[in-house]
Amino acid sequence: MNFRYGELRDIESLKKAVAGIDYIFHLGGVVKAKDKQTFFEVNHLGTKNLLKAILETGNPKRLIYVSSQAAVGPGKGFEPIDEDYPPNPVTTYGRSKLLGEKEINLLADRIPAVIVRPPAVYGPGDKEILTFFKAVNYGIKPYFGDGESIFSLIYVSDLAEGIIQAAFSEKSIGKTYFLTDGSLYKWKELIGILSAVLGKKGVKVKIPVSLFLFLGTLSENTAKLFGKIPMLTREKAFELTRSNWACSSKRAMEDFGYSPKINFADGAKITAQWYKDKGWI
DSSP states (O other): OOOOOOBTTBHHHHHHHHTTOSEEEEOOOOSOOSSHHHHIIIIIHHHHHHHHHHHHHOOOSEEEEEOOGGGTOOOSTTSOBOTTSOOOOOSHHHHHHHHHHHHHHHTTTTSOEEEEEOOEEEOTTOSTTHHHHHHHHTTEEEEETTSOOEEOEEEHHHHHHHHHHHHTOGGGTTOEEEOOOSOOEEHHHHHHHHHHHHTOOOEEEEEOHHHHHHHHHHHHHHHHHTTOOOSSOHHHHHHHTOSEEOBOOHHHHHHHOOOOOOOHHHHHHHHHHHHHHHTOO
């Protein structure tokens, strides 16, 4: 197996990494950083560097850019959004990923590319959703508001399969796709599934949005004081408390037969067992 190494802020290393490669999967980026500038340096300008490297070194059959639902932001009302929904990201991360998308689209006539926007991704090894597994395992069932907020999710293996399908589909060139597990979940349903999977009844703890925003601010400021990357920021707290993070993968199903296999009930069992085996919960 041949490994090549590159850094998104080092264009010369990117040229060596992508030269002669037919299918380029761009999953590089940061989801957490010490400062806002880093998001744009890596997710936006890093993508711009990658595109420049591709133009100067080769002619790939496909570039697959894995963006994020955060690039669009939450929807209004309680219906899942689709790829035509106007983007309005609510975090620096989301804005940086959207700018990356725009760089891809600017070169649509020169590089055959496809953009994939996953919602919340989970599975073995993931540390983002681990916090909620831990909370429920400790007997705490956290609620933001009334628990009626809706979400889309995707298990990691379904995402990987969908990305590969998008890469080899002739219909996908120049298009953007949401990939989900095909279901919509209310927050209270997600917590209920976790409780069942972990065998914990737990106590419902309602967290006021204002309190959660304060905790995000506190976490962010404390991390800055010690030069650390914050586990929670005010932007992240605001993002998590929006009422509609649901999206539709209908276009992917129609264009290249995308068919997810794992819903949250099954995926949570696999993930929880992995966490237990590793001693994470």
